[in-house]
Amino acid sequence: xxxxxxxxxxxxxxxxxxxxxxxxxxxxxxxxxxxxxxxxxxxxxxxxxxxxxxxxxxxxxxxxxxxxxxxxxxxxxxxxxxxxxxxxxxxxxxxxxxxxxxxxxxxxxxxxxxxxxxxxxxxxxxxxx
Amino acid sequence: xxxxxxxxxxxxxxxxxxxxxxxxxxxxxxxxxxxxxxxxxxxxxxxxxxxxxxxxxxxxxxxxxxxxxxxxxxxxxxxxxxxxxxxxxxxxxxxxxxxxxxxxxxxxxxxxxxxxxxxxxxxxxxxxxxxxxxxxxxxxxxxxxxxxxxxxxxxxxxxxxxxxxxxxxxxxxxxxxxxxxxxxxxxxxxxxxxxxxxxxxxxxxxxxxxxxxxxxxxxxxxxxxxxxxxxxxxxxxxxxxxxxxxxxxxxxxxxxxxxxxxxxxxxxxxxxxxxxxxxxxxxxxxxxxxxxxxxxxxxxxxxxxxxxxxxxxxxxxxxxxxxxxxxxxxxxxxxxxxxxxxxxxxxxxxxxxxxxxxxxxxxxxxxxxxxxxxxxxxxxxxxxxxxxxxxxxxxxxxxxxxxxxxxxxxxxxxxxxxx
Numbered sequence: 001x002x003x004x005x006x007x008x009x010x011x012x013x014x015x016x017x018x019x020x021x022x023x024x025x026x027x028x029x030x031x032x033x034x035x036x037x038x039x040x041x042x043x044x045x046x047x048x049x050x051x052x053x054x055x056x057x058x059x060x061x062x063x064x065x066x067x068x069x070x071x072x073x074x075x076x077x078x079x080x081x082x083x084x085x086x087x088x089x090x091x092x093x094x095x096x097x098x099x100x101x102x103x104x105x106x107x108x109x110x111x112x113x114x115x116x117x118x119x120x121x122x123x124x125x126x127x128x129x
Numbered sequence: 130x131x132x133x134x135x136x137x138x139x140x141x142x143x144x145x146x147x148x149x150x151x152x153x154x155x156x157x158x159x160x161x162x163x164x165x166x167x168x169x170x171x172x173x174x175x176x177x178x179x180x181x182x183x184x185x186x187x188x189x190x191x192x193x194x195x196x197x198x199x200x201x202x203x204x205x206x207x208x209x210x211x212x213x214x215x216x217x218x219x220x221x222x223x224x225x226x227x228x229x230x231x232x233x234x235x236x237x238x239x240x241x242x243x244x245x246x247x248x249x250x251x252x253x254x255x256x257x258x259x260x261x262x263x264x265x266x267x268x269x270x271x272x273x274x275x276x277x278x279x280x281x282x283x284x285x286x287x288x289x290x291x292x293x294x295x296x297x298x299x300x301x302x303x304x305x306x307x308x309x310x311x312x313x314x315x316x317x318x319x320x321x322x323x324x325x326x327x328x329x330x331x332x333x334x335x336x337x338x339x340x341x342x343x344x345x346x347x348x349x350x351x352x353x354x355x356x357x358x359x360x361x362x363x364x365x366x367x368x369x370x371x372x373x374x375x376x377x378x379x380x381x382x383x384x385x386x387x388x389x390x391x392x393x394x395x396x397x398x399x400x401x402x403x404x405x406x407x408x409x410x411x412x413x414x415x416x417x418x419x420x421x422x423x424x425x426x427x428x429x430x431x432x433x434x435x436x437x438x439x440x441x442x443x444x445x446x447x448x449x450x451x452x453x454x455x456x457x458x459x460x461x462x463x464x465x466x467x468x469x470x471x472x473x474x475x476x477x478x479x480x481x482x483x484x485x486x487x488x489x490x491x492x493x494x495x496x497x498x499x500x501x502x503x504x505x506x507x508x509x510x511x512x513x514x515x516x517x518x519x520x521x522x523x524x525x526x527x528x529x530x531x532x533x534x535x536x537x538x539x540x541x542x543x544x545x546x547x548x
Binding site: 012013017049050051055066084086087091109110111 | 136139141345348352364405406520
């Protein structure tokens with residue numbers, strides 16, 4: 001079974017960490033990452049930029065600065081896209097929104113992206129469906 | 130990270146909102162600060178044992194408020210009976226907590242705090258000192274070290290600032306849109322001044338920390354004004370400049386110019402956040418000086434090597450900036466782009482009329498010397514560099530020019546040897 005682990009924290013605290021504090025946390029995390037990689041359990045992992053860097057696309061093509069802030073909807077899925085800039089990202093989101101008009105898309109830039117390095121990753125992905 | 134480091138981070142992050150809320154209760158800066166201090170001391174005792182509360186900010190506000198009211202009660206017991214409303218206030222902790230958790234006051238509380246620090250009656254130096262003390266929570270000693278003054282002098286500066294805003298008309302009600310925009314602009318200007326204070330400090334880590342603090346305050350302001358492109362621009366501008374920190378100085382602390390920096394040392398995370406904010410700002414089609422300056426910084430950030438820099442783009446952006454806020458300093462900056470595009474002679478001609486307004490400006494003579502040197506006019510270059518050194522603000526600036534001067538001397542002595 002494929003799982004995604006979603007990490008929550010207070011961004012004003014985390015983004016106030018000094019470089020040393022940040023590096024210390026990342027170093028401790030990377031020990032776990034390496035262990036999971038060895039065990040063949042780790043897929044893609046990534047760290048997001050703070051919500052101040054986010055833009056939200058609502059139905060009907062309405063673009064709002066900032067993160068998705070409602071609590072009535074739940075997180076149901078996410079995409080990673082590789083595009084030139086925010087306009088291109090919004091363009092992709094608008095296509096998705098047209099296909100699924102009730103969904104809201106928060107466009108959040110990625111700060112750190114660690115790709116899946118497992119040789120058998122694609123097979124497992126198909127298996128999960 | 131130990132528990133205490135975690136607590137320190139939580140206290141720092143909670144500070145603007147907590148002090149802002151306590152100020153709303155007490156309408157007195159010193160009392161609000163003391164109450165917060167009190168709550169922090171209790172947090173340091175209680176959190177390591179009991180674990181952090183679910184909402185540290187709400188906890189700090191409640192505990193700080195109750196501790197201060199307790200103090201009032203004890204004081205009044207020895208003199209007279211406390212007023213009823215103050216005692217009954219202690220009982221409604223639960224409903225207070227509920228009110229706090231919904232965060233409805235958050236925006237106004239933090240804004241009020243920022244507005245007070247940037248009160249128009251305060252000179253810029255006092256605004257910065259007050260913001261660092263009250264919003265950022267730096268100690269007086271830390272601020273004094275960052276501004277190279279004695280603790281006593283800084284204490285006095287902050288006390289004076291507090292007295293001034295204490296006596297002034299402090300806006301407890303939310304100001305109207307026009308006044309609000311004006312005051313937000315004042316907060317932004319204070320944050321950028323703070324940043325420049327750190328940025329121009331050379332590689333002194335204590336002062337360079339001011340840049341991180343300015344970025345933290347900008348993020349705070351941006352959370353309050355999520356749709357304001359100039360705040361996005363300001364935040365992006367500082368992030369893009371700060372991304373070069375590790376590449377800006379050599380091991381001796383001497384300045385390394387942008388074009389000579391090892392770009393692999395640039396902070397990719399800060400650059401991507403700055404560029405992301407610029408993308409957001411551009412969508413608003415409401416350009417302003419911070420956005421234009423950030424766009425200039427972004428051109429440098431996007432160039433993998435100095436030779437790839439889009440100097441025509443930079444020239445155009447400086448032209449736009451000149452139109453927004455005409456200033457000889459901006460023209461001087463544009464001349465650097467012009468030198469790259471059309472050669473040093475064109476740049477020199479462009480800055481000639483600036484000599485009078487910039488007669489006391491270090492960078493004017495630095496740039497003039499560099500253009501003259503490129504043109505082979507070494508004697509004049511030498512004079513310009515001499516004046517630059519006399520005007521240098523930091524030892525790093527002076528050392529940088531001195532290296533230029535050494536090159537002039539070396540080339541002229543080799544010329545002399547050749548004759």
